[in-house]
Amino acid sequence: MNDQWAETGMGMIVLAVAAIFLIYAFSVGGVATGRGGYEVSARFDQVGSLAAGDAVKLAGVKIGTVSKITLDPKTFLAKTNLDLDPTVKLPADSTAKITSDSLLGGVHVTIEPGGSASDLKAGGEIENTQGAVDLFGLIGQVMRPQSAGPATASGEAAGSPATQAP
């Protein structure tokens, strides 16, 4: 009987520690909502590996998180909802970019403040957006250039690889 209680007690402790870690992780990660932030949206033509919970940064400082990513069925653009720190007021013509943390992956949204005199309001949309750029695709094209100058064009075979079909 005593053994059973000890095991149950141990289980409780493990669960409690797990819960504490979960709360800690959420608070540090800033996923927790309802802290009085305001939400704006931004539509990108390509979000790459961006996911809900990723950071929104301005000048490298975290000012919010990506709260939701959905597909706009009409325009086929990826619509992201950004939950921003209420103390940060962004100019209306700010730009949102999807930036890589490193070459190996990990992305976040970078806000580049614009110069407009009016500020973006809660529920507003960041209209200037730069989606994720396929870095490796671009590197690949530099490694095997598709069209050299007219002088060397004759040297190229017709079998140049097709990368993008419009």
Place this chain on the structure above:
Amino acid sequence: MAAFAQAAAGRGGGDPSAEQFVQTEAQKIIAVLADKGKSKAEKEKIFRQLVDQVADVPKVTNFVLGRYARTITPAQHQEFSTVFREYAENVYQSRIDSYHGEGLKVTGSVARKPGDAVVNTVIGGGQIRQPLPVSWRVLNTGGGWRVVDVQFKGVWLAITEQQDFVSTIDKAGGNVDVLIAQLKRDIQQQNAGK
């Protein structure tokens, strides 16, 4: 050229008037480029007049300054506008001679909201072996459509230019005059290379 003559009808989410605008203006530019009867100087002059019909120059000028558009003095703004326009014109004018019959075809568009659309096009023909997809962000704030940005391979030009300019000003400790001086140097180099 015949293959690039008419715009393909886009599907649902597009904006036909924005597509029409891009196609019409592109046709005008191509007509000037292809005109063998005009000298380069004459073509440059026509482009200087065309630029305001095609692009929203004041908007782009403000945009590329980023957050410094708020703090710049009116005198600096005046000077930057002049220098930036000349800088941008020079970049395109240096390409006038390299036109060899390329054409532009609108392939569709995405209406982000009324008066804000991205028109997708492909540029092909001439010396281009593989058609290049290029997208144009066009805005209509009441006075007709104007181009504000161009996208190639997923990268927006004005957004990249803003990054470039703002970091130049950042490095100079927020002094816009440093950027203006640098653009002037670039223009001189371009003119010397002509």
